[in-house]
Amino acid sequence: MNDFIAARSQMALSLGFHIIYSCIGMVMPVFMAISHYKWMKTGDPVYRNITQAWSKGVAIFFATGAVSGTMLSFELGLLWPKFMRYAGPIFGMPFSLEGVAFFVEAIALGFFLYGWNRLNKWFHWFTGIVVGVSGVASGILVVSANSWMNSPSGFDYVNGQYLNIDPIKAMFNEAWFSEALHMTLAAFVATGFAVAGIHALMIFRKRNVHFHTQAFKIAIIFGAVAAILQPLSGDLSAKGAAKRQPAKSAAMEANFHTVDYSPLLIGGVPDTVHKIDKYGIELPGMLSFLVYENFKTPVVGLDKIPEKDQPNVPVTHYAFQIMVGIGFFLLFAGLLYFVALWWKRAWLFRNWFLKLFIFATPLGFLAVEAGWTVTEVGRQPWIIQGVMRTSEAVTPMQGIQYTFYLFTFVYFTLSVAVVFLLGRQIKMVPALYDKNK
Amino acid sequence: MLYVDIIFLFFAIVLYFLLGGADFGAGIIELFTSDNNKSRTRKTSYQAIGPIWEANHMWLVIAVVILFVGFPVIYSELCTYLHIPLLIMLMGIIARGTAFSFRNYDAVKDERSQALYNHIFVYSSFITPLFLGITAGSVISRQIDPSSNDFLTSYVYSWLNWFSVAVGLFTVALCGFLAAIYLIGEAKEQSDIKRFTKKAVIMNAVAVGCGGLVFLAAEVENVHLAHWLFGNPVSFIAIIAASLSLVLLWYLLRNGHTQIIRIPAAFQVTMILIAVGYRHYPNIVMVKGGNNLSLLKDHAPLTTITDLGWGLLIGSLIILPALGYLYYSFQRKAE
Ligand code: HDD
Ligand code: HEM
Numbered sequence: 029m030n031d032f033i034a035a036r037s038q039m040a041l042s043l044g045f046h047i048i049y050s051c052i053g054m055v056m057p058v059f060m061a062i063s064h065y066k067w068m069k070t071g072d073p074v075y076r077n078i079t080q081a082w083s084k085g086v087a088i089f090f091a092t093g094a095v096s097g098t099m100l101s102f103e104l105g106l107l108w109p110k111f112m113r114y115a116g117p118i119f120g121m122p123f124s125l126e127g128v129a130f131f132v133e134a135i136a137l138g139f140f141l142y143g144w145n146r147l148n149k150w151f152h153w154f155t156g157i158v159v160g161v162s163g164v165a166s167g168i169l170v171v172s173a174n175s176w177m178n179s180p181s182g183f184d185y186v187n188g189q190y191l192n193i194d195p196i197k198a199m200f201n202e203a204w205f206s207e208a209l210h211m212t213l214a215a216f217v218a219t220g221f222a223v224a225g226i227h228a229l230m231i232f233r234k235r236n237v238h239f240h241t242q243a244f245k246i247a248i249i250f251g252a253v254a255a256i257l258q259p260l261s262g263d264l265s266a267k268g269a270a271k272r273q274p275a276k277s278a279a280m281e282a283n284f285h286t287v288d289y290s291p292l293l294i295g296g297v298p299d300t301v302h303k304i305d306k307y308g309i310e311l312p313g314m315l316s317f318l319v320y321e322n323f324k325t326p327v328v329g330l331d332k333i334p335e336k337d338q339p340n341v342p343v344t345h346y347a348f349q350i351m352v353g354i355g356f357f358l359l360f361a362g363l364l365y366f367v368a369l370w371w372k373r374a375w376l377f378r379n380w381f382l383k384l385f386i387f388a389t390p391l392g393f394l395a396v397e398a399g400w401t402v403t404e405v406g407r408q409p410w411i412i413q414g415v416m417r418t419s420e421a422v423t424p425m426q427g428i429q430y431t432f433y434l435f436t437f438v439y440f441t442l443s444v445a446v447v448f449l450l451g452r453q454i455k456m457v458p459a460l461y462d463k464n465k
Numbered sequence: 466m467l468y469v470d471i472i473f474l475f476f477a478i479v480l481y482f483l484l485g486g487a488d489f490g491a492g493i494i495e496l497f498t499s500d501n502n503k504s505r506t507r508k509t510s511y512q513a514i515g516p517i518w519e520a521n522h523m524w525l526v527i528a529v530v531i532l533f534v535g536f537p538v539i540y541s542e543l544c545t546y547l548h549i550p551l552l553i554m555l556m557g558i559i560a561r562g563t564a565f566s567f568r569n570y571d572a573v574k575d576e577r578s579q580a581l582y583n584h585i586f587v588y589s590s591f592i593t594p595l596f597l598g599i600t601a602g603s604v605i606s607r608q609i610d611p612s613s614n615d616f617l618t619s620y621v622y623s624w625l626n627w628f629s630v631a632v633g634l635f636t637v638a639l640c641g642f643l644a645a646i647y648l649i650g651e652a653k654e655q656s657d658i659k660r661f662t663k664k665a666v667i668m669n670a671v672a673v674g675c676g677g678l679v680f681l682a683a684e685v686e687n688v689h690l691a692h693w694l695f696g697n698p699v700s701f702i703a704i705i706a707a708s709l710s711l712v713l714l715w716y717l718l719r720n721g722h723t724q725i726i727r728i729p730a731a732f733q734v735t736m737i738l739i740a741v742g743y744r745h746y747p748n749i750v751m752v753k754g755g756n757n758l759s760l761l762k763d764h765a766p767l768t769t770i771t772d773l774g775w776g777l778l779i780g781s782l783i784i785l786p787a788l789g790y791l792y793y794s795f796q797r798k799a800e
């Protein structure tokens with residue numbers, strides 16, 4: 029494995045790991061605040077138990093999210109020093125504000141986790157809200173840094189020099205809104221369905237049904253609403269990508285040829301040698317419609333893009349198909365939940381219904397990983413779209429493959445540990461909380 | 466605004482040393498505590514650092530952010546030449562942070578897994594500040610050599626030298642000392658206070674020893690440390706002040722002021738950092754061949770510096786009161 033590939037793999041691994049914890053860090057505080065609120069309003073102890081059970085699990089995720097985030101802030105420099113050297117001053121603004129948001133979050137978290145029975149109860153509740161708000165804010169800020177890499181702005185690039193730097197303009201680059209919206213929704217979808225799925229499993233096994241039913245409800249309402257909105261926001265992202273990053277967009281669709289009535293490809297196996305797609309379903313004109321809102325206008329295909337500026341087509345395409353496929357699946361699952369809630373109450377406890385949500389447990393996070401693969405692999409070979417190539421940014425240090433193996437080992441061990449600890453938490457629910465019931 | 470950024474950078478580093486350092490120190494103390502007292506030490510230190518440990522470590526993130534936004538050249542050079550010690554430090558941070566929260570939040574407190582978390586926690590509490598210190602030492606040791614093409618010279622001897630290692634050990638000792646002083650104030654029982662006092666005395670002696678080692682190593686590696694420290698009035702005064710505060714500290718402790726002693730301890734460490742920092746200012750990274758990196762020269766364009774400064778100022782209006790209230794609440798509740 030050469031150093032360049034190792035560096036890219038290490039970055040991808042670290043971010044792919046961190047994103048799971050940061051989604052949970054953004055969304056779980058919101059769920060906890062809701063059940064905490066219900067407890068204070070209704071006095072039903074089940075809500076206090078849910079909040080406390082969640083907060084124990086979340087503490088583990090928080091610690092892991094915080095350390096993996098600290099790693100990332102160094103890794104940007106350890107792996108991509110030449111990128112940070114030029115990009116730091118331009119896209120750093122959201123990072124410094126993010127630093128503030130993290131700090132607020134860490135402080136509020138101290139109050140929240142250790143404040144049970146110590147603080148005024150409304151103040152305690154409020155600190156939970158602050159954790160959630162600053163979590164979402166940091167998510168949005170860091171995504172704005174990433175969207176700058178996709179649509180660089182706020183500087184002039186003249187003869188290899190970065191001039192007239194304007195960090196604020198860089199922060200509000202063209203892509204930031206669609207990316208931030210899509211990411212925030214994704215966090216709610218992924219966490220909502222994952223949490224709901226775990227509680228659905230417990231209902232399925234008839235353990236503490238009352239407890240798990242209430243917990244399921246809070247999680248799934250958020251997950252379902254976000255899942256229904258997600259394709260709309262995805263459409264916005266896709267239109268933006270087509271406009272700003274035609275190569276990424278063409279790779280997502282495995283669109284090899286620029287033709288009138290560009291077809292939308294569903295599924296399919298791109299053959300990069302013969303430049304054709306096999307086995308997929310093509311819907312003529314649909315791609316033109318999605319991008320330009322009429323069926324005729326041709327969408328730029330890979331034939332218009334020099335080979336050396338093209339990303340890896342199969343990876344981008346498959347990742348995109350996975351994300352969109354899951355997106356529509358979760359959309360229907362979300363709609364089904366509301367049908368059950370409003371018209372078909374009995375469904376809520378049917379085995380097929382619970383099984384559906386148990387099956388959906390990991391899907392949201394799978395879509396998150398797939399989506400980031402689309403964004404990041406689709407941007408290659410650029411680290412800053414159109415300005416700097418990833419290969420120019422990599423560290424001169426040799427032997428990165430060994431650090432990559434080390435990171436793989438560490439993240440693998442941590443994942444196993446977190447799953448193990450979470451399993452223990454769930455097992456302890458009856459022992460810890462039944463007596464209050 | 467450049468000076469605002471520099472001041473924030475300095476404060477973030479000092480606070481990380483003081484707060485994060487005390488935090489590491491708690492693990493170091495645990496490492497050197499006999500088995501039958503370990504659980505008591507653990508309990509006291511958990512009560513003391515539990516609610517605030519995450520906030521303590523945010524100072525590091527703030528310092529890194531200021532560096533890469535405001536001083537990107539410095540950040541990228543450090544990350545390149547000190548890749549290895551930074552990496553080891555990061556591994557320590559990961560191991561420590563997760564072990565600390567796993568041991569408190571594991572739903573089943575069985576002996577085997579607790580013992581494992583404790584092991585990871587104490588050893589990583591030692592490794593992390595060791596490599597933090599090694600990194601800090603390398604920054605001023607003049608061993609970073611941009612002209613070299615050879616792997617060992619560029620990426621290994623830049624930090625693996627007597628001076629850097631001695632600074633690393635000195636840092637570990639200081640962390641242990643800070644933690645012991647801090648824990649004296651947290652302990653409620655007389656026997657614990659005695660125990661932590663004894664630890665503080667030992668750590669103090671070790672720190673002085675390691676300090677001597679640093680001077681020795683400096684001679685070996687041709688770092689003119691003595692000349693730097695005593696050759697200019699500010700550093701000289703800072704060193705004297707640091708020594709005097711130590712005397713004050715022991716005097717206060719003998720008279721039973723277990724809380725107040727934190728102030729001279731913190732003051733002492735701050736003075737040491739000032740003494741070292743001031744002599745080079747505005748240079749911050751000493752490089753072989755003399756092309757040192759300077760805070761006043763190697764900074765980002767001024768628009769960025771200004772925006773960063775405002776971000777920090779406004780951010781600190783939110784953070785500092787909240788942080789103060791956090792410390793205050795848990796201090797008061799603990800009593
Ligand atoms: C639960 C997760 C999830 C779901 C269900 C979807 N997405 Fe997504 N998508 C993400 C999670 C995600 C993500 C991981 O969060 C990304 C990566 C970067 C970003 O901002 O969001 C993303 C990126 C992303 C991009 C790339 C944007 C760019 O690189 O500029 C496009 C075009 C879409 N999405 C489109 C869609 C469409 C049409 C969906 C229809 C159902 C969809 N996504 C569902
Ligand atoms: C957390 C979600 C993210 C995931 C899962 C993710 C995933 C990836 C992947 C798969 C790569 C490798 C691409 C390749 O080499 O083919 C990559 C590269 C990279 N990403 Fe991301 N990314 C995420 C967010 C971000 C953010 C927020 C930033 C910065 C602000 C960022 C910065 C980078 C950089 C600097 C590289 C290395 C250069 C490159 O290969 O383009 N990423 N990421």
Ligand code: HEM
Nearest residue numbers: 049050053054090093094097098100101130163167170526
């Ligand atoms: C899309 C990508 C990302 C998202 C949505 C995201 C979001 C978040 C969130 C919400 C948290 C707090 C979660 C928690 O404490 O559990 C967090 C933690 C953190 N993230 Fe990320 N992040 C992303 C990528 C990055 C990158 C690229 C960096 C580094 C440059 C980074 C640095 C950090 C740091 C330092 C922390 C620790 C803060 C703390 O101690 O609370 N993150 N991230």
